[in-house]
Each structure stands twice: as structure tokens, then as C-alpha cells.
Amino acid sequence: MKRMSNNPLWLEAALDERRQQSLLRQVITLDGPQTPNASFHHRQYKAFCSNDYLGLANHPALIRALSDSAQQYGVGGGSSHLVCGHLAPHQELEEALAQWLGYERVMLFSTGYMANLGVISALAAKDRPVVQDKLNHASLLDGAALAQAPLRRYLHGDVASAGKLLSKLTPGLLVTDGIFSMDGDLAPLAELSQLAADHKWLFMVDDAHGLGCIGDNGRGSLELEGLNAESLPILVGTFGKAFGTSGAFVATNHAIADYLTQFARPYIYTTAMSPAIAGATLSALKLIQSAEGQERREKLARHIHYFRHRISQLPVKLMLSNTAIQPIVIGDSSAAIKVSDALKSLGIWCTAIRPPTVPIGSARLRITLSASHTEEDLVFLCDSLECVLTSL
Structure with a gap:
């Protein structure tokens, strides 16, 4: 007997097409x-x-740190960072990351996807376009869609292609992955940074797959390309890869951080990450910095x-x-x-x-x-x- 379904026909058709x-x-x-x-x-x-590139996801030091932080600060954040969910482990982690990477401020997000949505949807707008690499992560593309901003995509890794777009548009946000998640190659960050500066665009890099595991000190793509907080004003990183935990952060300057605190909806309206996870992530950072x-x-x-x-x-x-x-x-x-x-x-x-x-x-x-x-x-x-x- 054929099973009856109350699902709409378009839903079943879409699933059947995927199967076929x-x-x-x-x-x-x-x-x-x-x-x-x-x-x-x-x-x-x-x-x-x-994506556990350094093998830290089951590391004894992280397990101990998670347990110790949970014992002292509990498991749940309880509310957003802006209400009463910003606990001491969050602050300590933000300060340690800022010092390590050489940025004025770091803001924690629950996931890398939410960090990218938050930054781009806040900084882009109908009159502030977004130019992105053709192979950028879905979260970066979705951030532009959420902002309802004009989105243009340049040929993968092609600085000349990006330059043509920037020269035709009102200054906005130039965005790329540091390391591309499906191809594994590195973006030409130094050239893109100079391009953004020449055209007075904000430059943003999502280095989810680089931080921790490349660069002489594990600082990722910016270290490999010789960039700093001035030449790369917005750096997004995640903890679910080389750090072995979960969550994400945005490293930037005071002014942009203050702006995101006011207008980045995924930051404002989301419960803060677990303080226990923040404690474990701080332990991961110390390991990444160590011998x-x-x-x-x-x-x-x-x-x-x-x-x-x-x-x-x-x-x-x-x-x-x-x-x-x-x-x-x-x-x-x-x-x-x-x-x-x-x-x-x-x-x-x-x-x-x-x-x-x-x-x-x-x-x-x-x-x-x-x-x-x-x-x-x-x-x-x-x-x-x-x-x-x-x-x-």
C-alpha cells in the first residue's frame, strides 16, 4: 500500500530530483x-x-578546560552578550585573541556562519555593494543577500577581475575566503588588500581554514601574506576547525566593533556561546601558541x-x-x-x-x-x- 503524505508536491519533487x-x-x-x-x-x-586540522577536538587539555570552565561558570550563556550573557571566559578569550592577532577588538559569535552574516549584513547596504570571490563560502554570499546589497562576484583568485568591479562601483565591502574550503587554495590577499586600499573599499577575510594551522606562528593567512590589522581591517575566524571547539570571532578596530555591536543582528539577538566552550577555546589558543x-x-x-x-x-x-x-x-x-x-x-x-x-x-x-x-x-x-x- 502506498504511503499517503501531507507534504506539498513541490517538496517531494525536489527531494526526488536530488535522489535521481x-x-x-x-x-x-x-x-x-x-x-x-x-x-x-x-x-x-x-x-x-x-576539519580538525591540528587534532585538538579530543585533546585532554581542552577536555579539562571545558570541565573546569563549566564547573566555575556553568554551561549556558543565558542571554546575548549585550544583556547578561558576556561572562569572564568570553572576555578573556576576546582579549587573548586580539593580542595574538594584533587587533584592537575581538567579538565572539556562536558560529562562523553567523559571524559572516552579522558583519556583511551590518556593513553592506543598497548603496554599499559587496564584491566577492566566485568561490566564497555560502555564508559570505548570504550576508550580502541579507543586507539586500548589490553583489558582484569576480573570477576566482583573479585580482584584475576584482579590480574591474571595484572601479565601476561605489565603495563598499571587498570579501574573500583566506583559504577556500572546497579547493584548499590561498587567496591573493596582499594584492586584494592593496586593491581595496587604492579604491577605498573595506577589506574582509574569512580565514576559517587558515587560522591555527598555517603561518610561522599559526596566525593563518594574514601572517602568510604579511598583512596586519591596518591592511586587513576585518578578519573572521572560526573555532570549529584548527581550534577543535566551536564558535567564531571577528577581529577588527574599535570603530567597526562599536558599529557591529549596534547593527549586527546575529550578534545582538543570539545567546552567547557557552562559557565552557570559551574556556576550552582559550586552552586551544594556548596550545596553538605553544611549542x-x-x-x-x-x-x-x-x-x-x-x-x-x-x-x-x-x-x-x-x-x-x-x-x-x-x-x-x-x-x-x-x-x-x-x-x-x-x-x-x-x-x-x-x-x-x-x-x-x-x-x-x-x-x-x-x-x-x-x-x-x-x-x-x-x-x-x-x-x-x-x-x-x-x-x-
Whole structure:
């Protein structure tokens, strides 16, 4: 007997279309903590798709800090930062981040998505356009939509393309990812910064995938490109990647921070992040700044070098990435799923990334490497990829 549904026909049709195109997303539940030795449905895999680049998500120091902060300050923030939800761990974390990065102010947000929505929707407007890289994260694009601002997108990583747009528009906000989440490449930040200065545009970078794991001191893309608070006035970072916790921040100057406090709706109308998480994140920052953090970055760099050397010998094209994000483009979505499933059968968990997350025809394995992987893990990954990819 056919099941009756009260759902609208357009909803069912949209889901059916996703299924037919091999694009339906599904949630997978892990049976244990976030580590390279992941357990799904009570089977063990080596996971190569997490953003836990430094391997801090299950670090004992963070677990202790979370517990200690919860014991002293509780679990819930209770209200927004502007009512009574800004506790001592929040303030301490903001001040530590500002000092580390060399900015006047840092503001905490509950997620990176909300940070980008908050900043762009507050600073952009119908008469203040937004110019963005073609491959920017969805949250950056959505921020412009929320602001109802004119949005123009330049060719990926193309400074000349960006310059043509800036020269034709009223000054507004120039926005790019630092490291692009699906390609793993670095934006030409120094050139874009100079371009923004020349045209008197505000320059904003979301460095979610760079902070903590690149740069001599882990300060991310701005350190790698020789930028500072003056040449990069708005820096967004997240804690759910290299920091191993959750939440996000905006680093900027006093005037912009004061403006965002008045007009960034996702900041004003959201309960503050858990003070326990803030305490754990401060512990993560101290680790990133320590000798252990440097060792983890160096280990990650060795993994990246080994992986690229091994995979360059296979019949696939590596993307121009020297970061922890190492995509292998398959093309067809169903083929990408087959490759992912073949790797799972060998004990490797790496989810296929498909449109609309990536452009049509560029479905891929988004392989991510972590300092918590061992050398044996990397050998196993590359051996497994060689087995699967040479049989395509």
C-alpha cells in the first residue's frame, strides 16, 4: 500500500530530483569522539574528511578546560552578550585573541556562519555593494543577500577581475575566503588588500581554514601574506576547525566593533556561546601558541608534502593546494559516490562532495589531513587511493 503524505508536491519533487541526481544529503552518526579512528555504525574507519586540522577536538587539555570552565561558570550563556550573557571566559578569550592577532577588538559569535552574516549584513547596504570571490563560502554570499546589497562576484583568485568591479562601483565591502574550503587554495590577499586600499573599499577575510594551522606562528593567512590589522581591517575566524571547539570571532578596530555591536543582528539577538566552550577555546589558543602547536603544524606540513608526492603519481589531477584541504576532483556525482564507497570498503572514510556545494561537474573527494593522523595513516590512505583510482 502506498504511503499517503501531507507534504506539498513541490517538496517531494525536489527531494526526488536530488535522489535521481545522486545529490541527496544524509546525516551520518559517529559512535565515538572526533578522531582519525572514527567509528560509524560500529565499524572502524580512518577518517580523512574532518576539519580538525591540528587534532585538538579530543585533546585532554581542552577536555579539562571545558570541565573546569563549566564547573566555575556553568554551561549556558543565558542571554546575548549585550544583556547578561558576556561572562569572564568570553572576555578573556576576546582579549587573548586580539593580542595574538594584533587587533584592537575581538567579538565572539556562536558560529562562523553567523559571524559572516552579522558583519556583511551590518556593513553592506543598497548603496554599499559587496564584491566577492566566485568561490566564497555560502555564508559570505548570504550576508550580502541579507543586507539586500548589490553583489558582484569576480573570477576566482583573479585580482584584475576584482579590480574591474571595484572601479565601476561605489565603495563598499571587498570579501574573500583566506583559504577556500572546497579547493584548499590561498587567496591573493596582499594584492586584494592593496586593491581595496587604492579604491577605498573595506577589506574582509574569512580565514576559517587558515587560522591555527598555517603561518610561522599559526596566525593563518594574514601572517602568510604579511598583512596586519591596518591592511586587513576585518578578519573572521572560526573555532570549529584548527581550534577543535566551536564558535567564531571577528577581529577588527574599535570603530567597526562599536558599529557591529549596534547593527549586527546575529550578534545582538543570539545567546552567547557557552562559557565552557570559551574556556576550552582559550586552552586551544594556548596550545596553538605553544611549542606543541608548532610541532603539530610541522607534522601537518609533512603529511601534506607526502600526500601530494604520492598522489601526483596517480592518474588524477591534484588541485593547487598546499593546505590541509586536498581535493581530488572526480567530476560526475554518482562516480564520486562510487569512489567514496570503494574507499569505505577498504576502511577509509571520505565523504563525496557534490553540487550545489561545488560547481556542477566537479564532484570530488575533499580529503583533509590532520596532525593527529600518523605516518601509517597517510600510507594507508595513499595505498587505498592508488588501489581505487587506478581501477576507475
